[in-house]
Amino acid sequence: MIPILDLAAQYRELKSEIDAAIARVFESSQFVLGKETAAFEEEFAAYCGVRHALGVSSGTGALHLALLAAGIGPGDEVITVPFTFFAPTATIGYVGATPVYVDIDPRTFNMDVRRIEAAITERTRAILPVHLYGQPADMDPILDIARRHKLVVIEDVAQAHGAEYRGRRTGGIGDIGCFSFYPSKNLGAAGEGGMVTTNNSEYARKVRMLRSWGEESRYYPVMKGYNYRLQGIQAAILRVKLRKLEPWTEARRAHAAAYDRLLEDVDVICPGTMDDVRHVYCLYTIQADDRDGLQKRLEAAGIQTAVHYPLPIHLMPAYSDARYKLGDFPAAEACARSVLSIPVFEHLSAAQVEQVANEISQLVGKKHQETVSSRR
Numbered sequence: 001m002i003p004i005l006d007l008a009a010q011y012r013e014l015k016s017e018i019d020a021a022i023a024r025v026f027e028s029s030q031f032v033l034g035k036e037t038a039a040f041e042e043e044f045a046a047y048c049g050v051r052h053a054l055g056v057s058s059g060t061g062a063l064h065l066a067l068l069a070a071g072i073g074p075g076d077e078v079i080t081v082p083f084t085f086f087a088p089t090a091t092i093g094y095v096g097a098t099p100v101y102v103d104i105d106p107r108t109f110n111m112d113v114r115r116i117e118a119a120i121t122e123r124t125r126a127i128l129p130v131h132l133y134g135q136p137a138d139m140d141p142i143l144d145i146a147r148r149h150k151l152v153v154i155e156d157v158a159q160a161h162g163a164e165y166r167g168r169r170t171g172g173i174g175d176i177g178c179f180s181f182y183p184s185k186n187l188g189a190a191g192e193g194g195m196v197t198t199n200n201s202e203y204a205r206k207v208r209m210l211r212s213w214g215e216e217s218r219y220y221p222v223m224k225g226y227n228y229r230l231q232g233i234q235a236a237i238l239r240v241k242l243r244k245l246e247p248w249t250e251a252r253r254a255h256a257a258a259y260d261r262l263l264e265d266v267d268v269i270c271p272g273t274m275d276d277v278r279h280v281y282c283l284y285t286i287q288a289d290d291r292d293g294l295q296k297r298l299e300a301a302g303i304q305t306a307v308h309y310p311l312p313i314h315l316m317p318a319y320s321d322a323r324y325k326l327g328d329f330p331a332a333e334a335c336a337r338s339v340l341s342i343p344v345f346e347h348l349s350a351a352q353v354e355q356v357a358n359e360i361s362q363l364v365g366k367k368h369q370e371t372v373s374s375r376r
């Protein structure tokens with residue numbers, strides 16, 4: 001069986017360091033925030049090239065606090081995408097604002113920047129791009145539009161730790177970055193965790209208070225806040241794993257490059273990458289005409305895959321909205337029918353990558369010759 005993810009392999013590689021890190025937290029007994037969190041914040045800020053990093057209890061909490069710190073609230077609109085995990089939409093709702101979707105570019109799965117301006121109204125306050133699957137959104141046009149319309153840019157970096165756009169690290173490109181350390185992410189905790197990154201001292205000050213009950217000092221809340229603090233044990237473990245993030249990311253990128261090569265003539269679409277970006281392949285997501293059939297046959301062959309995501313957000317019962325209907329975002333809707341994530345985790349071997357590619361090749365066959373030549 002080739003799994004989609006092998007978290008136990010991470011633990012086997014780092015067992016002695018992780019066990020020592022956990023013991024350190026017990027010895028200090030600083031279980032909530034504490035010195036491990038402070039040290040991790042400093043190290044993660046340096047990794048992202050930002051001035052401030054604030055540890056929080058999840059990526060969802062990071063998005064929620066970023067929106068609050070940016071002053072977004074009832075009556076405001078936030079431009080985002082309908083094809084991603086639904087946390088951005090959910091948290092825009094938490095602050096009483098309204099998500100306004102623009103379709104994605106089906107080649108990169110990220111926000112189609114040509115469609116942003118048409119979605120701006122006098123209520124628009126922010127743009128919230130998601131760096132989906134580990135590839136940065138096309139940030140320069142987004143920043144340019146934001147500057148011209150005086151909008152805040154909140155990056156959802158949950159899937160893109162260490163990704164780069166034209167030499168800049170994600171999380172420090174827009175005004176605020178929101179990371180998740182959910183176990184399956186490129187940098188994953190042993191439970192929940194998240195981080196807000198920013199170069200703006202005022203946003204950092206607000207997030208610092210909001211994550212801990214709005215307290216300016218203990219028991220002196222100056223704003224209504226939340227219990228969204230990062231735990232010491234998570235920070236201590238994340239510090240150990242952060243030291244592995246670069247080699248692990250390079251392993252993911254090598255697997256992705258191998259898939260690109262091995263699947264080139266196979267009748268699936270490999271993920272498109274923009275020029276001058278560092279894609280970190282949280283997921284390697286192909287598109288296939290008979291996605292469900294391929295998934296079943298791969299499962300039967302012992303290869304685990306996953307669908308990220310089977311339904312665009314505007315069609316989810318929980319987030320349906322009278323403004324949107326089937327057909328409004330054709331690229332998102334088509335991708336939801338065709339996407340399939342195949343194993344790309346860091347501990348996969350080159351032989352396993354070949355086995356996955358061979359199996360796909362046998363199951364779907366070669367591209368038709370005209371398609372191959374027209375793509376070249």
Ligand SMILES: Cc1ncc(COP(=O)(O)O)c(C=O)c1O
Pocket residue numbers: 058059060061084085087088130156158159179180181182192193194
């Ligand atoms: C794109 C995206 N945004 C936000 C989140 C929310 O992060 P968390 O699960 O840590 O709350 C996730 C992941 O789970 C995600 O994939």
